[in-house]
Amino acid sequence: MTLTLNRLLPLLAASLALPLSATEIVGHRGASHDAPENSLSAMKEAWKQGADGAELDLWLSKDGRLVVMHDGTTKRIGGVDKKIVDQTWEELQKLDVGSWKDPKFTGERIPTLESIFDATPAGKKMVLEIKCGPEILPELAKVxxxxxxxxxxxxxxxxxxxxxxxxxxxxxxxxxxxxxxYKKDKETGKLPELSEFVEKAKAAKLDGLDLNHGWPIDAAFVKGLKDQGLKLITWTVDDPEIAKRHVKAGVDAITTDRPAYLRENALGK
Structure with a gap:
């Protein structure tokens, strides 16, 4: 990674505080309750609200560029019912991805991942959700x-x-x-088994699981994962009471649309 000395020194200092020492708050698609999801505005709002991290979604465009968007098409956010993989970066940049949320965000464009990285403060985390397949990895590695x-x-x-x-x-x-x-299988009617995901995570030498808040998460549940050497993030939690239970259980991070609201009402700070 290319770093100037002025950038490197604060990062090294901040990195000392990066290991999870308590439950962290991660902005889901940025602070998506208050700004257009996955936009640069949403990421900046997450930092403004004191989030420890911000999450975003990634696809690959027709011409091999990283595209920060949740859906596989641009219909809901950009008003064009077309798959991301069938559009070039130039085409995607013509879309207004802000006005659907609020007129004040009219003209917002799909951000580059580079611009989001540049706007990320020292000591904060970026959580990258890969929505497509392994074909995205070479371009992601370059960035x-x-x-x-x-x-x-x-x-x-x-x-x-x-x-x-x-x-x-x-x-x-x-x-x-x-x-x-955490949904029932349409054919069997059964809920997923945690053991399946634990085995997969350990086999791939992953660091943990990121689970929907519907899982029966309590202290024993979290301890069981940590005994297996796995950390736990939960999503998407906007209810302070659920967040309080997860904090008490010892989860490492909670993903929420409302970072400031959840921190104030669940963590009390």
């Missing part, structure tokens, strides 16, 4: 290589196990968490 962020400021998450298996060796210093929802 991370020139990033001003210290490796401990980055986290990679995905539901795609193949992505995680290939990503962890590529970025060994970056923490990786396997995502898992």
């Amino acid at each position: 991370i290589k020139t990033s001003p962020l210290y490796p401990k400021q980055l986290v990679i998450i995905s539901f795609n196990y193949e992505v995680m298996k290939q990503s962890k060796p590529l970025f060994p210093e970056v923490e990786h968490y396997l995502l898992a929802g």
Whole structure:
């Protein structure tokens, strides 16, 4: 990574505080309750609200550029019903991805990951959710290589196990968490088994799991994971009472649309 001395010194100092010492608050798609999700405005708002980290979603455009957006198409956010993978970066940059949220954000464009990295304060974390397949990894590696962020400021998450298996060796210093929802299987009617995700995470040498808040999370649940050498992030928690339970249980981080609100009402600070 290319770092100037002025940038490196505060990062090294800040990195001493990066290991999770208490439950951290991560802005879901930035502070997405108050700004357009996955926009540069949402990321800056997350930092303004005192978030410890901010999460975003990544796809790959038709011409191989990283695209910060949650959905596989641009219909909901950009008003064009077309897959991201079928659009070039130039086409994607013509979309207004702010006005759907509020007229005051009219003209907001899809940000580059580089611009988000540049806006990330020293000591804060960026959580990157990979929405597509392993084909994104070479381009992501190029961007991370020139990033001003210290490796401990980055986290990679995905539901795609193949992505995680290939990503962890590529970025060994970056923490990786396997995502898992908590819905009944449409065919069997059964809820997912935690053991399946624990086994996968350990086999790929991942750092932990990133679980939907619906999982039966309590102190014993978290201890069981930590006994296996795994950390735990939960998503998406906007209810202070749920957050309080997760904090009490000892989860490492909580992802929320409302960082300041949750910190004030669940952490009391």
